[in-house]
Amino acid sequence: MTRLVEPHGGSLKVGYLASDAAAELAAQAGDFPEWSLTHRQLCDLELLLNGGFSPLEGFLTQADYESVRDDMRLADGTLWPMPITLDVSEEFATKVEGASADKPITVALRDAEHVLIGVIDVTDVYRPDKSLEAKHVFGADDSAHPGVHYLHNRAGSVYLGGRVRGIEAPTHYDFKHLRNSPTQLREFFEKVGWTRIVAFQTRNPMHRAHQELTFRAAQEAEANLLIHPVVGMTKPGDIDHFTRVRCYELILKRYPEQTTSLSLLPLAMRMGGPREAVWHAIIRKNYGCTHFIVGRDHAGPGKNSAGEDFYGPYDAQDLMERYRDELGIGMVPFKEMAFVEERGQYAPASEIDASETVLKLSGTEVRRRLEEGIDIPDWFSYPEVVQELRRSRPPKNRQGFTVLFTGLSGSGKSTIAHALLSKLMELGGRPVTLLDGDVVRKHLSSELGFSKEHRELNIQRIGFVASEITKNGGIALCAPIAPYTATRRIVREMIEAEGGFVEVHVATPLEVCEERDRKGLYARARRGEIKNFTGISDPYEEPQNPEIRLDTQDVSPDQAAHDIVLKLEKMGYIK
């Protein structure tokens, strides 16, 4: 069932069935249990089926998973650094319990629109030790790492392993002209006669430093260049891929003709630093490239919860070096590029003399300048790229934003949110929506109770609505209890992708809320008439770093709302 394609880059395992077999399997699919793929799983499946993840032929079995986790190898010894797992809920797992290599159970895999992408013949059903996975794969069990956070808070608790068979490739409606499977890219290289190809991985807009670096890398490797940005899932908070791809198309024109090509990679990144670099390299080999650029802090996840970097800046290069003989693709290591004022040119940091003047703009500073409409110098980027970024991300005072109030029942969230609503309406300019706890529970979540699962669902629904409002330039004020740190973080990530997010902890102490007891709920909770009552018989996890913390004992609702307006002005969201 697996077709082999073999130009340079080694054999490619393509998992799509021929059309007759696909139609036959699709006709049976109604009898299989069906799993609705998450975005990440859909990205993984696309690369499993098109050969991007060769030599994998499916989601990892338990033996492969443990071996990859502990030794960066499949059980047969092949180098493979990243667990590619199909995580499901305990509830779903009951449908495949008992599956084995002798008696696989076939599951239909569908995308969010219910399109049948393929099936998995499940042979393994296993429960991972997620902390161990985090430590081995990401180097730390620290939820500040986006990959670890995903593992603990998004991924299901059961993994299914087994081969996949492809029926229909996932559909992409955007940038079709830039999407190529490994087979298509290999054919393209063959057609244009490119034999040495160096790939550049990126999840950010490219500026002049990147252009210089990639151009030099191609020269050094005596190769053509493939700009191969990730458009599947990147780090939460990154610039959306639509904007980035428009920028890549512009920067492509800055390279000499016929030297460089652009293609999009539907990969879901894990931000796993060194391991991820090795994984990225193997993927690029599958796409027909002969070389791969690894720069400073490749696929870096940012700081850990102690404020330190998870990985050293050149750890990824070291790990790549360790496996150079079996990777099947060469590394072009690069030090950070910096602009030297005297030379009017970029140079690798290692080639700059201490007496020379280096000009730098941090990522944060670039974002600030974009958001506030401040000039970005020509030495940093190309005007057309800057213009495109500005077009997609208007200044903060024209972006949407969400204010999430969190705090105990009776802490004053609702009252302050109402006061803020009036003040923002008075200012005008953007539509304002109040998603109050009680209102949401009536209109959006009427079937939900107060178990952990239900509360999480409730907050995620609020987050979803707020993110849509934010995306469309409005203001969403939300006032649920939102007692769990992890759920608030998920909401933050959803919203920061679209605009501003301000968390307000209404930190009125429990004794005060209980004494007020406006709805008489605390008394009933104390008597045991209401179960799982926040603060009494259910936890409230205090936010560690909210943008604003208020205690309503000290300030009136009017004053509190006024303080928030001032903070929003300071942050640039209102002018």
Ligand code: PPS
């Ligand atoms: S959550 O945890 O964010 O989903 O809660 P939320 O949607 O904000 O709903 C809280 C309001 O529901 C009432 N209520 C309870 N709160 C906490 N625990 C339990 N068990 C419970 N049962 C009912 C309570 O009036 C909350 O309203 P506020 O406005 O916060 O006082």
